[in-house]
Amino acid sequence: MDYVIQQALNALSFGAEYALIALGLAIVFSIMGLVNFAHGEVIAFGGYSMVMISTVLTGNPWFLMIGVLVATVLASLTLERVAFRTIRGADLTTGLLTAFGVSIILQNLFLLLGSPRPIPATQFIFLDQTLTIGAIRISSLQIYEAITTVVAIGLLLTFLRKTTLGMAMRAAALDFEMVRLCGVRANRVIAGAFAISGLLAGLAAIFIMARRGSVDPHMGFNPVLTAFVACVIGGFGSLPGAVLGGFLLGITEVAVLVLLPQEYGGLAQAVVFTLVALVLIWRPDGILSPAQEKGDKV
Amino acid sequence: MKFRLNAGQRQGLLGSAMLSLLILLIVGAYSLWGETYQARILYATFVNILVVVGLQVFTGNSNLTGFSHAAFMGIAAYAAAISVTPVAMKAIALPDAPWGLNAFELSPIVSALIAFGITGVLGLLTGLIMARLTGVGVTIVSIAILVIVHSIFLHRTDIFKGNQAFFGIPKIFDLSWITALVILAIFLARLFRESSFGLQLRACADDEVGARAMGIDIYRTRLIGWIISTLFFATAGIAYAFFLGTISARPFYFNYVFLTIAMLILGGLRSVTGAVFGTLLITIGLEVVRWLETGPTLVGVKLPEMLGLSGLLLGVVIVGVMAFLPKGIMGNREIEELFRRKPKA
Amino acid sequence: MLQIKSLKVFHGPIEAVHGIDISVREGQCVTLLGPNGAGKTSTLSAITGTVRATGSIRLQDEDIGRLPIEERCKRGIAISPEGRRVFATLSVRDNLIMGGATRRDKASLTDEIEEWFSQFPVLGERREQPAGTLSGGEQQMLAIVRALLSKPRILLLDEPSLGLAPQITARIFRIIKELKAAGTTILLVEQNAGAALEVSDYVYVLNNGLVSRHGDVAEFGDGAVLINELTGVQQ
Numbered sequence: 001m002d003y004v005i006q007q008a009l010n011a012l013s014f015g016a017e018y019a020l021i022a023l024g025l026a027i028v029f030s031i032m033g034l035v036n037f038a039h040g041e042v043i044a045f046g047g048y049s050m051v052m053i054s055t056v057l058t059g060n061p062w063f064l065m066i067g068v069l070v071a072t073v074l075a076s077l078t079l080e081r082v083a084f085r086t087i088r089g090a091d092l093t094t095g096l097l098t099a100f101g102v103s104i105i106l107q108n109l110f111l112l113l114g115s116p117r118p119i120p121a122t123q124f125i126f127l128d129q130t131l132t133i134g135a136i137r138i139s140s141l142q143i144y145e146a147i148t149t150v151v152a153i154g155l156l157l158t159f160l161r162k163t164t165l166g167m168a169m170r171a172a173a174l175d176f177e178m179v180r181l182c183g184v185r186a187n188r189v190i191a192g193a194f195a196i197s198g199l200l201a202g203l204a205a206i207f208i209m210a211r212r213g214s215v216d217p218h219m220g221f222n223p224v225l226t227a228f229v230a231c232v233i234g235g236f237g238s239l240p241g242a243v244l245g246g247f248l249l250g251i252t253e254v255a256v257l258v259l260l261p262q263e264y265g266g267l268a269q270a271v272v273f274t275l276v277a278l279v280l281i282w283r284p285d286g287i288l289s290p291a292q293e294k295g296d297k298v
Numbered sequence: 299m300k301f302r303l304n305a306g307q308r309q310g311l312l313g314s315a316m317l318s319l320l321i322l323l324i325v326g327a328y329s330l331w332g333e334t335y336q337a338r339i340l341y342a343t344f345v346n347i348l349v350v351v352g353l354q355v356f357t358g359n360s361n362l363t364g365f366s367h368a369a370f371m372g373i374a375a376y377a378a379a380i381s382v383t384p385v386a387m388k389a390i391a392l393p394d395a396p397w398g399l400n401a402f403e404l405s406p407i408v409s410a411l412i413a414f415g416i417t418g419v420l421g422l423l424t425g426l427i428m429a430r431l432t433g434v435g436v437t438i439v440s441i442a443i444l445v446i447v448h449s450i451f452l453h454r455t456d457i458f459k460g461n462q463a464f465f466g467i468p469k470i471f472d473l474s475w476i477t478a479l480v481i482l483a484i485f486l487a488r489l490f491r492e493s494s495f496g497l498q499l500r501a502c503a504d505d506e507v508g509a510r511a512m513g514i515d516i517y518r519t520r521l522i523g524w525i526i527s528t529l530f531f532a533t534a535g536i537a538y539a540f541f542l543g544t545i546s547a548r549p550f551y552f553n554y555v556f557l558t559i560a561m562l563i564l565g566g567l568r569s570v571t572g573a574v575f576g577t578l579l580i581t582i583g584l585e586v587v588r589w590l591e592t593g594p595t596l597v598g599v600k601l602p603e604m605l606g607l608s609g610l611l612l613g614v615v616i617v618g619v620m621a622f623l624p625k626g627i628m629g630n631r632e633i634e635e636l637f638r639r640k641p642k643a
Numbered sequence: 644m645l646q647i648k649s650l651k652v653f654h655g656p657i658e659a660v661h662g663i664d665i666s667v668r669e670g671q672c673v674t675l676l677g678p679n680g681a682g683k684t685s686t687l688s689a690i691t692g693t694v695r696a697t698g699s700i701r702l703q704d705e706d707i708g709r710l711p712i713e714e715r716c717k718r719g720i721a722i723s724p725e726g727r728r729v730f731a732t733l734s735v736r737d738n739l740i741m742g743g744a745t746r747r748d749k750a751s752l753t754d755e756i757e758e759w760f761s762q763f764p765v766l767g768e769r770r771e772q773p774a775g776t777l778s779g780g781e782q783q784m785l786a787i788v789r790a791l792l793s794k795p796r797i798l799l800l801d802e803p804s805l806g807l808a809p810q811i812t813a814r815i816f817r818i819i820k821e822l823k824a825a826g827t828t829i830l831l832v833e834q835n836a837g838a839a840l841e842v843s844d845y846v847y848v849l850n851n852g853l854v855s856r857h858g859d860v861a862e863f864g865d866g867a868v869l870i871n872e873l874t875g876v877q878q
Contacts, residue, residue, distance in 0.1 A: 167741055171733055185713045186711075
């Protein structure tokens with residue numbers, strides 16, 4: 001029983017992290033149809049900004065957290081301005097390849113200006129302590145992660161429902177041109193999406209740094225690949241879908257690790273991706289995505 | 299003759315001949331002035347041409363971006379390597395291989411055929427899925443294939459050695475072999491592009507609903523395109539293993555995928571000429587940058603060592619082409635069309 | 644109020660409107676009539692800025708022809724577009740808030756929305772429902788009110804009767820009449836010539852991207868002439 005609870009918590013915290021990152025991808029996708037693979041490098045940039053701030057300014061972890069969040073929001077906004085504005089309105093493949101290109105550029109910039117080796121940054125490790133409740137041993141980080149994700153989703157929902165910009169973002173996901181016809185500046189909506197996406201990346205960066213205690217140029221790539229899969233499973237561009245997909249993926253991953261014999265641990269990713277392929281064959285647009293008619297009059 | 303060529307294909311023969319001439323000129327220049335270490339670079343370039351031309355066959359004509367080519371290339375490379383490597387060598391390289399994989403050795407031709415067959419069958423099986431998907435679905439499932447195959451390579455170290463080198467593969471191919479293969483590939487890809495299947499694929503890319511309404515069986519057309527391009531990747535994988543002598547899982551992953559896709563889109567994915575030009579341009583560019591990376595002395599100035607510069611350049615090429623030259627250098631044109639005086643209306 | 648000179652509209656490489664002049668005076672209701680493909684919607688799109696166009700578009704002596712879509716809305720152009728395009732998953736109220744997105748006086752916006760709700764109880768009763776659940780006629784009302792909430796100088800209405808039952812169409816045209824009576828300047832695009840003539844002051848007939856006829860509504864007294872012209876079987 002304890003084992004089950006422990007694994008359930010594991011699944012929850014994995015899922016929370018994927019959901020955070022997947023939301024960051026989905027919010028940008030829903031508005032401008034861009035699969036932003038460079039999101040992972042925004043996360044990595046969060047890690048590097050932590051190193052920079054702690055060497056130049058202060059190592060105070062609370063200050064650092066704010067610094068990381070500010071840095072990732074700025075990085076995300078900069079990417080939109082510099083790289084993604086020129087391809088606004090381009091087709092999906094163009095967007096995808098551009099985002100991959102940006103991701104490669106950033107990874108190599110980290111390599112050039114930073115180091116190919118992991119740089120230690122351990123200020124957040126204190127978040128990760130082992131708590132013993134009865135017979136169950138859990139990591140405090142997992143609890144923080146789950147709570148933060150829930151709070152972040154709640155705040156995001158409130159923002160999207162209650163503020164004019166939030167409404168404009170929901171409306172833009174349906175009909176961007178109509179939103180502009182209502183006088184809302186396109187740049188503002190898209191910048192809003194990237195800022196939120198950056199904030200979510202910052203949160204993810206904090207948790208990833210707390211777990212790893214070091215940053216390297218490629219650290220964002222795999223989490224984003226997984227989050228991308230989460231988005232796909234949930235239905236791309238659907239925010240609830242991204243959250244659902246994230247948690248489903250967390251559960252699947254833990255289930256695969258628990259159910260498969262130890263020596264097959266390396267195949268967890270393969271199993272997850274096989275499931276994704278199956279989901280896509282079953283429902284090509286994802287679980288929570290309404291079936292789309294092709295050839296409708298636009 | 300059983301196969302009659304259509305007008306487009308006859309024109310394609312001309313274009314392919316011109317591209318082949320270019321390839322032969324490069325080989326000729328190498329044999330006159332080249333240094334030995336450059337043979338390896340040239341060989342790698344030609345393997346890349348095989349892959350990029352293969353990408354052109356599916357991605358270029360259908361405008362559906364696949365990411366799994368490195369996986370198919372890897373499968374073919376390992377299949378060929380495992381079949382052809384002598385038993386004595388495998389006893390050292392793969393001491394724990396299951397199913398008697400280290401207890402047989404086959405001739406290069408049979409090994410290549412086996413690798414070709416295995417990859418082809420996998421191409422057929424994955425193609426059955428791929429042909430049903432559209433747009434981003436193809437990209438995602440192809441990424442899934444890439445990740446699945448890679449994790450199997452890494453996981454079954456008893457068969458594939460993972461990131462360590464699988465060594466002792468006899469060196470079977472040389473530069474003349476790969477040159478012949480590249481020329482063959484260029485001809486085949488061009489003939490496919492101009493064939494009715496190629497035309498149908500391109501029609502679907504432009505207007506899927508319209509193409510369907512014209513009675514095109516999209517499913518069958520995509521499947522055929524996918525399988526054929528898989529066979530190009532298989533050839534590239536076999537050529538890779540038969541030359542280098544050692545292989546490992548590392549090159550058959552995202553980095554190589556991005557490299558080859560950058561080559562394709564720089565040249566212009568809708569034309570075979572674009573695929574060849576893109577490959578050559580990026581290869582040359584990367585060689586220059588790799589040399590800069592080592593921190594050479596330039597006009598008396600010692601440049602610092604700059605790791606990551608080549609990757610940076612690759613990313614810049616992708617982003618730049620996408621932003622400013624979305625159709626690539628060649629766009630929809632082929633080489634022979636460059637020499638026409640005036641485009642016909 | 645609105646002055647359009649030698650307007651050409653392009654859809655990609657195709658020229659849909661070949662140089663037309665249109666003017667709308669303050670308080671007027673001007674109608675563009677014409678068959679499918681005559682360039683009516685293209686003209687409205689050129690005014691709102693959603694298609695590529697050349698020529699001059701002046702709103703109260705300011706050339707707005709080069710401004711982005713959002714800025715034109717801020718200058719006082721609002722549209723109830725073809726197909727209504729309400730935000731289907733947003734609530735009725737949120738749709739209206741989007742209509743007033745450019746306004747700074749949020750408090751009076753809320754009051755105005757409440758006023759509209761009391762004027763159109765069908766919308767008021769469903770204020771929390773997703774707009775996609777409304778009927779076609781209700782969605783059309785919503786789209787018109789949404790456009791009005793930006794306090795436009797000129798209201799563009801693109802085929803407000805499209806796909807609606809006759810009674811509903813009549814209802815919509817009553818609303819248009821009331822708006823006109825209240826002093827709203829309107830540029831209307833319609834295929835329903837009879838209903839449109841009743842509310843208009845001035846009419847332009849478009850055919851194949853050109854103005855084939857224009858004049859005061861009184862000159863169009865004979866409906867038969869117009870119908871011939873619209874269906875393109877004249878002469």
